Amino acid sequence: MTETQIPLTQDELTAFERWWRAANYLSIGQIYLLANPLLREPLALDHTKPRLLGHWGTTPGLNFLWLHLNRIIRHSGQDVLFIAGPGHGAPGVVASTWLEGTYSEVFPEVTRDEAGMGRLFKQFSFPGGIPSHAAATTPGSIHEGGELGYSLSHAYGAAFDNPDLVVACVIGDGEAETGPLATSWHSNKFLDAARDGAVLPILHLNGYKIANPTVLARIPHAELEALLRGYGHEPIFVEGDDPTLMHQAMAVAMDRAFAMIRDIQTQARGGHQPTVRPVWPMIVMRSPKGWTCPKTVDGLRTEGYWRAHQVPVSDLAEGDHLAILEKWMRSYRPEELFDEQGRPHADILALAPEGTKRMSASPHANGGLLRRPLRLPDYTQHAIAVTEPGKTCAESTRNLGNWLRDVMIANRDQANFRVLSPDENNSNRLNAVLDATNRAWEAERFPYDDHLAPDGRVMEILSEHTCQGWLEGYLLTGRHGFFSCYEAFTHIVDSMVNQHAKWLKTSREVPWRQPISSLNYLLTSHVWRQDHNGFSHQDPGFLDHIATKKGEVARIYLPPDANTLLCVADHCLRTRDTINVIVAGKQPELQWLDMDAAITHVTKGLGLWEWASNDKGNEPDAVIACAGDVPTLEALAATKLIREYLPDMKLRFVNVVDLMTLQTPEQHPHGVPDETFDALFTRDKPVIFAFHGYPALVHRLIYKRVNAANFHVHGYQEEGTTTTPFDMTVLNKLDRFHLVLNIVRRIPSLASKVAYAEEAVRDKLVAHRRYVDSHGQDMPEIRNWTWA
C-alpha cells in the first residue's frame, strides 16, 4: 500500500472504527433489545424481543458505506443522496440517521440519549413501529427496500436535473439478479453530465441471499469486471474482511470515484460537449455477509454465510444463545462509544456532516420540500372546435401532445418536467413534445438521428420498469412527469405501482413528509384499437389493478374525447400524492364536447348528456351509460339506433369520466353520494353500461348502490385478435347492436319486440362478418358513422 493509499490518519481510523462500532451496535440493538439498551446490566431474556424479526446481513456494509460517504461530504461539501437498495437495510440506515441527529429531529420522542435509544430499539420490527427495510418513515430515504430491483432506476431519477447532486446507490447482489435492476445499469446512456447530477453505483457483494449464494459473487473476477465495464462503468474494487484495511481501501476508492465524477462533470460543463460518452466510476464492495457477527452459532457457519442474512442468533432461550448475543454485542464495547446519558461521544458525532449536508437530512429525500408547482399553460388554447357533437374527428392524444409541448416549454427554466415512454412516444402520438425538446440520448449518435440529444427531456428506453423507476425517483425528489404507455404493457409495472402506492399511503401518515407530485399515466394504444398488434396487446386490466389500491391514492379517468382529455391531464398534473391513470385513444375519433362542456363534465366526473338523452327530466325507461372513448362511440350509436327504431322510448345517456365517482364517498374521496348516483342511474331502471375494461370492474365499484342488480355491463371479455376496430367490439359484445339488443331485452314493455330485434341484429352482424372477412376493414356505414 503506497502512501496515497493510506488516506486515513491513525486518529481518523480510530474515529471511523468507533462510528462503525456504534452504528453496528445500534443496529443489533434494534433487532434484539426491548430494554437494557446500553447493556448496563447483564443481558437477560426479558431484555430481548419475543419475536426477532430484523435482518443483520447487509447492515454492517451499509453502515460502513454511510460512514465513508460522510467523509467525502465533510471534505468536499458535496450533496449526496443515499439509496439503500439491499432489502432489510433499515437497522443500518436508521442507526446512521440517529447518530447524525436527524432521527431525533423528525421523531422528537426518539432522543439521542439512552431513553431515545431504548425507543429506537423497541420500535424496530415491533407492532406499530417501523419495518426492517428503509421506508417512507426513514429520514433520508426515497426508496423502500422491500420489493427489490428499483434502487438504481430510482437513483437516476433523482439525479436527473439535479446537477449538484451525487446519488450513492448501494445495490445488493441479491437485488442485482432482478430484471429491473439488471437493465437499469444502462441508465448511464441517458444521463447528461452537463445538466444532470451523477449516480455512483456501489455493488455490495456480500455473497448471499436468503438461503443461496448470489450469482455475481460466484462468477470469476474477470467476468464480473467485464460485465461492469460492459455496463459502461469503471469498477473500483474494495474487497476484504479486515476492517482496518477495508477502511483505507474504501477511502481510496471513494476519493477516486468522486474525483472521477468531478472530472467528468468539469469537462462536460466546460462548454464543449464531450464527443464520447463518459465512463462513470462505480464501486464494488466485497465484504462478508453479516460482517462482525459470530463466526459460528451452534457450530454452524454464520458470518460470511447466508445464515447471517436475518437474525444470526435466534431462539435466545436455547443453549448458550443469549450468551452468544451478549458477547457479540459487548464486542462493540458500547461503554466506550456512548456517554453516561447514552449520547454518542463527540469524536463520533464529529464524523457527521452538518445540517442538510447530512444524507439523512437531504431535502432531496423529502422532495415535497423542493417541489415547485408545474407552470401549466392554458389548455383551452388547444381546444378542438366542436360545433355539434359527433361530427368532427380528432386524435385525442396528438392534441394532448401539443399542450404537453407547451408545458415542456413553460417549465424549461424550472427544469422539472420530463415525459417518459418505453419507445412509444411517437407511436402514442405525443410527437409534438419533440418540438420543444429532444429524446435524452448519451450513447452514440449519427447525423441522421431523429431528435436525440444528451439534454433531451423525453425519456425512452424499451423498459417499462426503467421508465417507471426513473419517474418515481424524479417525483420523489420533487419534480413532475408524464408517462405514456401501451395499455396492455402497464401490467409490466404492476408491482412497482403497488410499492409506490404503499409509499404514498405511508408517507401521507408521516407528518414531516411533504406531498410530492402525482404519478401520471397515459394508457393509450388501448385494448380496442390494437388493430395490428392483436391479442397479446389487448388487456385493460391495469384499471382493475389500480382499483385495488387505497381510494385516497388511486384515480382512474376515461375521457371520451380530446377536450375532456386535455382537461383531465391538466387536473392530474396539478395533483399531489396520488396515482392518476388516464385512458385515451390515439386514433382519429369523433369529438363530442366543446371545451366549456368538457370542463363542466370533467369537473363533475360523470354526468347526463342531455343532447343524447330524450327523457327530458323524467324518469327514463332505461339508462345507457358509458366510460371510455370507444364505448362512448358505441353507446351513442346504440342510442341513435334506438331513437330511430323506438322513438317513444325514454333513454337517458350518462357518461363517466372519473371512474371512481361510481364508488360511495366512504369507499373513495371522489365517490358520489347515493342521492346523486340514484338521480343519475335511477333506483330501479335497467342500466346498460358500455365500459372500456373488464365488466366485473364496474360491478365491484357499484355493488353498494341500490340499483346494482340492474346494471348490465358490456366490456372486454378477453376476446381479442388482429382485426378491425368495430369487429373488436363485436367479438366482445360491446358493439352498438348488442347494446341495442340488451336494452330491448331489459325493458318489460318491449318484450314483444325482442324476437324481431334479435333477428335484425343477427342480420347486421352476419353482414358485418362477411364484409370484414372479404374486405379486411369495417363496413362504410360503420367507418363513416357520425352522430350529427
Add this chain to the structure above:
Amino acid sequence: MTETQIPLTQDELTAFERWWRAANYLSIGQIYLLANPLLREPLALDHTKPRLLGHWGTTPGLNFLWLHLNRIIRHSGQDVLFIAGPGHGAPGVVASTWLEGTYSEVFPEVTRDEAGMGRLFKQFSFPGGIPSHAAATTPGSIHEGGELGYSLSHAYGAAFDNPDLVVACVIGDGEAETGPLATSWHSNKFLDAARDGAVLPILHLNGYKIANPTVLARIPHAELEALLRGYGHEPIFVEGDDPTLMHQAMAVAMDRAFAMIRDIQTQARGGHQPTVRPVWPMIVMRSPKGWTCPKTVDGLRTEGYWRAHQVPVSDLAEGDHLAILEKWMRSYRPEELFDEQGRPHADILALAPEGTKRMSASPHANGGLLRRPLRLPDYTQHAIAVTEPGKTCAESTRNLGNWLRDVMIANRDQANFRVLSPDENNSNRLNAVLDATNRAWEAERFPYDDHLAPDGRVMEILSEHTCQGWLEGYLLTGRHGFFSCYEAFTHIVDSMVNQHAKWLKTSREVPWRQPISSLNYLLTSHVWRQDHNGFSHQDPGFLDHIATKKGEVARIYLPPDANTLLCVADHCLRTRDTINVIVAGKQPELQWLDMDAAITHVTKGLGLWEWASNDKGNEPDAVIACAGDVPTLEALAATKLIREYLPDMKLRFVNVVDLMTLQTPEQHPHGVPDETFDALFTRDKPVIFAFHGYPALVHRLIYKRVNAANFHVHGYQEEGTTTTPFDMTVLNKLDRFHLVLNIVRRIPSLASKVAYAEEAVRDKLVAHRRYVDSHGQDMPEIRNWTWA
C-alpha cells in the same frame, strides 16, 4: 477470408441466396398482398391490403438465421428449436415454415402452391387471421413475440432436461433493453452441460426499435463485447450488409458455435464433471434494419433505419409508393424462385431438413405431444392426523414439501419435474424437496455450500421473471413444474401470466396444439403472515389479477389447512392448459379436516361445515363464510364466540376452497348452479364472508347471485404494517370480534344487542392494542386459541 472461412461453395451460396430471397418475398407478400401473389400481373392497388399492419424490420434477419440453422441441422442432424424473440417476426417465421412444408401440414388449406400462397398472404394481420408476431398459431413456436423480454428464459426452460436439444434463441436488440431479458442472460449459471441441452443466444443487432436506436447498437464494440463476456458468453460477431459476405460469415459462425457446444457437452458428458463453468458461445448478428428494403422512400432514409421497423412503404395510393413496392418485390425475382404452380423450386426445398428435424415441426414446440403425465405418489400418506377440528397445529406448506419430495423422487427417471422459487424455497418451507435433489447451480461452489449442484432440480434465482420464464419454457416443451413465491411479489410477473393465459386460450383453439401441463403457483408468505416484512410484502391482489383471465384458463384455490392443501396440489399437478393459483400459509396453524373430509370438501370446491354450524338443516339466521386459512381461523373463532354469547342463534358455516365456484357456470366452468349457491348461502339471509384478499373480489364474483346484496365481505383493506398476526386482522377488520359485530348488526332480531356488542368488542380491541403495544405479540388467549 481464409479457406476455412469460406464454408459455402458457390452452388450452396446460390441456393442460400435463393432461399433467402424466397423467404423475404413471402414475408413482404404477407404484409402487403391480398391478390396477385406471384406478381404475374402488374401490381395494382386492388391487389394490396386496405390496412397495412405488418412489420418488416426484423424479418430478413430472422429469415437469414433460420436458413443458416437449417444448414447445421442438415449437416449434423442436431435437434434445434427456434425462438424468435424480436416482436413482429411472424412474416419471417411463417414464411420459413411454409417453405418447409409444415405450414401446409398443420393448416391444410394453406397449400404450398399459388393458391395457398394467396391464402398465406391474405390471412396475415387480417381479421380472423394471424398476428404479426410468432404465436400459438405458428408451427415451431413456443414463444409469443408480442410482449418482449422472455425469449431467453423460455429458451433455457426448453433446454433444461433436453440433453439432445439446442435452442437457438434470437434476441432483438429492443427486447434486450427489457429487465426480464437483461437478467435472463445469467441463466447459463443454472444449466448443466451434462444433463441439459444447450441454448445458443443470437443477439440480433439491427439497431432500431419503433422510433429510437437501441442501446446495445450504440455502445462501443469493446463495451458490447465486455458485456457479453460478462454474461458468461464467448461472442461470435457477424456484422455487415453484403449478403454474400454475410452468408459466409454466418456459416463460419454457426459452425464454430455448434462445434463449441459439442465440445462442451462432450467434455461434460465424459463422466468427469468440469471444474470450471463452461463458456458457451453466442452469436451477435449486426445487420441493417429492414435489410434489402428500399434505401429511401420519399427521400427519407428507410433501410437500416427505424422507418423500416413496420411497413417501409405505406399509403400505397400516394405518389410512387405502389411502384416502389412493386419494384421492391420484383427485386427478389419471384419468377426464378417459384414454379408455374407457385411451388418453391427443388433446390430451395432441398435446404430444409426433413420430418421432425425441421424446426417448424419440432415436437418440442408442441410440448403436449411429448408430455408424460407426472407420477404422483399417494398424497394421503402425508395426511395430518386430525382427530377433532381445530386442535392440532401443522405447517401446511412444510407438509406439502414432504409430498413434493416424493413427487421429485417418483419422477427422477422421467426427468420432467422442477420446483422453482425466487430464493424462497426454504423460506416457504418446501425444504424437504432438497432431500431428493439439489438446487441447480453451475457457478462457483464451496465445500460449505448447502445443496448446490449442477444437476439440481430446484431452480432458484432472485428473479421472479426468470423463474416464470424458465417454467413456461419447461411446460411448453411438455414437462411439469411447481412455482412457489411470496404472495405480494407474484405481481412482478402479472404481465407474463397475462401472456401465458393468452397463449393457453389461443392454443386451445388451435387443433394441432396438444395440451400442456398447467402453470402451478403456490402463493405463500401471504398477506396475513408477513409479520416481519411488513406493508411492502402485504398484497393479495394477484388473485384479482388472475380473476380477470378467461374462466377456462384461471383457477384459484384457498385451502384452509394442510390436508386440503395436499389434495388441491395433487389435483393441480394433474391438470392441463390452466393456470392454478394456490394460496396457503407457511406458519404453524390449526388443522380442521381429516383427509377424508378434506378430499370431499376439495372435490366439491365449497361446502357447509356441519361441525361448525348449528342450523341443523334449517334455514339459518345468518351464514358465516370464509376462504383462506387465516380467514377460516377468524370465522371459526367468531362462530365460537356467537355460540357462547348467543346460543340460540342459528349460524351456518361455509368454507370456500375453489374460489371460482362462486361464479355462475356461464362465467366459469367451476361455477356452481344458482340452486347450489342459494341452498348454501340462502336467498335472503346475511352472509358474513371472511376473505383472504380484497373484499371487492368476492363482490365481483357473486354479483349475479340473487343474494349478492346481503354479502358483507371482510378482507384486506390495504392496511398493513409490521405487526402481529392477529393485529393484522384487526387493522383490516377481518378479526373474530369485527366478524361477530357484523353478524349481530345484520340480524334484525338482534337489534337490541348491537350497542352491547359494540361495547364488548371495543373493550376487547382496546385490551388487544394495549397488550400488543407492550408485549410485541398477541394476547395468550389469541395465541393459544383452539376450536376444540
